[in-house]
Amino acid sequence: MAVARAEIPVSYKTTINRTVTRALRDVFTSTYPDSDFQNLNIVVDYPLSEAEYPAIICRYREGPIPNAGVGHAEYFPAPDGSIRKWKHRRFEGTMEFLVSTLSPLDRDVLSDALVEILSFGDLDSLLNNFFVRVYGELGVEVGTLGLLHQISLNTDRIDPTGESATIAPWQPEDVMVYTNGYTLQCNGGFYNSYRPSASLGYIQNAIIEPYIDLTLIDDEDPNNQWSFVFDYDDFGAIQSAAVISST
Numbered sequence: 001m002a003v004a005r006a007e008i009p010v011s012y013k014t015t016i017n018r019t020v021t022r023a024l025r026d027v028f029t030s031t032y033p034d035s036d037f038q039n040l041n042i043v044v045d046y047p048l049s050e051a052e053y054p055a056i057i058c059r060y061r062e063g064p065i066p067n068a069g070v071g072h073a074e075y076f077p078a079p080d081g082s083i084r085k086w087k088h089r090r091f092e093g094t095m096e097f098l099v100s101t102l103s104p105l106d107r108d109v110l111s112d113a114l115v116e117i118l119s120f121g122d123l124d125s126l127l128n129n130f131f132v133r134v135y136g137e138l139g140v141e142v143g144t145l146g147l148l149h150q151i152s153l154n155t156d157r158i159d160p161t162g163e164s165a166t167i168a169p170w171q172p173e174d175v176m177v178y179t180n181g182y183t184l185q186c187n188g189g190f191y192n193s194y195r196p197s198a199s200l201g202y203i204q205n206a207i208i209e210p211y212i213d214l215t216l217i218d219d220e221d222p223n224n225q226w227s228f229v230f231d232y233d234d235f236g237a238i239q240s241a242a243v244i245s246s247t
Helices: 013-025 104-123 129-135 143-147
Strands: 041-043 055-061 074-077 083-086 088-101 149-167 176-191
Touching: 013 041, 013 055, 013 088, 013 129, 013 149, 013 176, 088 104, 088 149, 104 129, 104 149, 104 176, 129 149
Parallel strands: 041 055
Antiparallel strands: 055 088, 074 083, 088 176, 149 176
């Protein structure tokens, strides 16, 4: 059973898988031309029920996770505007797309649809939603949090992983699941997670020290009172009358 949970650690693998699955969902919507693949099931694990097919399973296969540089650190504003220290790492792996259907024809047609998106998606407004989700729209400011994770898919090379046919997970006697897979090189980078500190509250007091021409006046005598060069003082008299009563 899926439950809602707060993601405390850095979003490394979760961001990759979430971004790619949502990118494909942005294409296989209710407006996709082939009605058999409208609102297609895009997931990160094998579907277990017949109603969940056809589907595309997206999974990131990990490779090296090197530091962005020797002793690397960066300084730039957090979402609250404060300048802070950030650590940066890269990742190198492969993104796997597994087409899974209940017939060989659906497997082949859906495989063609997937290859079309990865190869020529930028030529069609609907298919291009995949790349908009992965890379963002041109000219749109993504903010600090949007810059903390970068994903790059090498669509210049698509490697097939082969076809297979197995008994469906719900163990019927005459239903097979037909699969076909592709992989792409997936590289990128990510930063440490951002957890804002608790509110500091209101300022309770302030220490004021005298300066003349940017030189601190070192005078520890509490009887000496310093003021700015331009001293603005307001003078006046306030008068009022009041009646105090009680029962």
